[in-house]
Amino acid sequence: MNAALLKRVDQLIAASDHENISNDIPKAVSLACKGFTDLRPTPAGPDGEIDDGQTGPAYTDMIESLLVQISQQVEGSSDKESKTVAELKKHREQLKTALNNETKEYNELLEERSRHIVSDDIHTGFDSTLINKAAKEQHVANSEGKGKAKENQTSIEVINTPGSQVNPSSTGSSSGTSGDPDIDAAASPKALEFASLPSDNLPRLYAFLDENPQIIKESEKDALMMVAFEQQLSGDPKEMAKMKNTVHNALLLQYCSTLGGPQGTRLFFSRISKKDHPALEAFNKDVDFTYNHIKQRCEIISQQKDDETEQEEGVEQIQLHAVDPNTEIVVTVPEEDSEGRAVYEQLSDPLRKAIETKKLDEINKVLGEMTVADAEKAVEALNLSGVLSVEEKIYDVNEWQAEKERILKEEAYDEMEKEVFGTGSPSQPTTTSATDRGSAEDTQPFGDTNDEVD
Incomplete structure (x- = not known):
């Protein structure tokens, strides 16, 4: 400029x-x-x-x-x-x-x-990364090297700062307004009072600036832009309705600061006080642009927060499985007039439909869609209603023959070890038959729940 x-x-x-x-x-x-x-x-x-x-x-x-x-x-x-x-x-x-x-x-x-x-110096080789990236916001990657410190740099988005450009290499504060309302900028009490004045009352706005010229500076404009972001992100309809008024008055500070001095302020207000004046048209265009920009950025930020919340809630899941491979969880629908039927009737429709299939995988699908807290309550209800029970696996002829051969091989291996190392050697592992393991597991509670990470 x-x-x-x-x-x-x-x-x-x-x-x-x-x-x-x-x-x-x-x-x-x-x-x-x-x-x-x-x-x-x-x-x-x-x-x-x-x-x-x-x-x-x-x-x-x-x-x-x-x-x-x-x-x-x-x-x-x-x-x-x-x-x-x-x-x-x-x-x-x-x-x-x-x-x-x-x-x-x-x-x-x-x-x-x-x-x-x-970031401009870093070129990715063969790996790939999925990043949830904010619109128009660049985060400079950390440099890594033996014996060298890591350095972070952030490029800050600027909203409508005439005559000034942000140096991408600068990591300090900017005279513009960031696209993300995380910049530490606090408005003075007088600037906040000015932001609350009606934007359509130009004489009152001019009189306030004439009495308080100390707020006519870029830093106060930036702080009011942060206030506008907070108003839009609050979700409160009353606060959101104030946002455009705040943007209008913040841009007044920017324009008057650019023109410089009381004479520049007087000249600018005399221009925008005239209907259909080009200066008024340009100023209103700037207000509308900035207002819409903040609305869009806040929508993106809100959506990202919602997505992060959903991802955090979806990290843990409650799933049911049998601890012993020789046992299985059997799903049973409680009979009418049974003690567990009343508890069963209180379960959600999707969970009851899954139980009716008598398939544990279907029940796990429903539990996987619940939050951890809700899934834990559902598992407790399943236990109380008698829907789940642990039973030993029943093998058919072929399966039992294969299991028998496995046991005989284990016994033959044990006999060979005894001959080589001697009976009762503390260094030798002991084997447990499938029947012994099954009886030991019968003392364990069924429907074991575990937290699994996606």
């Missing part, structure tokens, strides 16, 4: 050689901006894209505000024209100094950035 203003001031100073610029401010503004196609600063978005909306104060407004201030300074002077040019040259030097400082700082930041590993 400073570079663009400097070009216009240089052009105006050059035009003063053959034109009078002190008596006709509109003509001087026209001379300064003649031949330039960019009407106002065009900030880049967080991803580097250009905002075609071109919101914010126009360069013509900035030049006019500067000339109004100079005109008041040289008012009554006998040599008004030469002093006007002299003041313009002073402002030109100030702009050049500011531009040089910005360029120097930018180069230093680039040099500092080159010393660290950032």
Whole structure:
């Protein structure tokens, strides 16, 4: 922005050689901006894209505000024209100094950035990761290396900050408004009071700023934008209804801060007080854009929180299985007029339908869709109703023959070990028959529940 203003001031100073610029401010503004196609600063978005909306104060407004201030300074002077040019040259030097400082700082930041590993330097090889990523928010990956510290960097999204661009390598605070309401920005009591004033009462808003010029700064605007985020995220209809009013008044602080000084504030309010004035149209467009942007970001944030909650609730599950491989859980529907029938009737419809299939897998499917607390209550009810019971597995002829052969092989192996190592050696493992294991398991409670992680 400073570079663009400097070009216009240089052009105006050059035009003063053959034109009078002190008596006709509109003509001087026209001379300064003649031949330039960019009407106002065009900030880049967080991803580097250009905002075609071109919101914010126009360069013509900035030049006019500067000339109004100079005109008041040289008012009554006998040599008004030469002093006007002299003041313009002073402002030109100030702009050049500011531009040089910005360029120097930018180069230093680039040099500092080159010393660290950032996300642009990291290229994934063969692994892949699924990330639940917020819209328009970039999180810089941690750099890893032996003997080297890890460093985190975050790129902050900016909402409608005319004439300023966020350096992607900067990890400090930004003059813009973040797309995520986690920035530590606290509004002053006076700024909060200003935000609550009706947005359609411009005289009252101007009077408040005239009495409290200390709140006309970017930091207060940023803080009020955070308030707008909180109002929208609260879910309270009353608070959400205040959000657009807060955005409107926050942008008033931004525009007045950009124009600078009491004269700039007075000039801006005089423009937006006129119906159908281009300045009013541009300002309202900016308000609507920012309002809709905050609404969309809050919807995304709320959806992400809901998704995270669902994922957390779905991590643990209650599932039923038999502890002993030689036993199985048998599902039985309680008979009419039985003691367990009353408890059975109180179970949910999906769970009763699963029980009627007499398949444990169907019951586990229903339990898997419940929260852990609800599933534990359901298992307790299943035990009380007598739906579940543990029984030894009944093998058919082929299965029993295979089991018998396995037992004989184990016994033959035991006899061989006794011959080699001796009977009763403490180093030898003992074997338990399938029948012994089954009888031992009969003392265990059925329907063992365990927490499984998806």
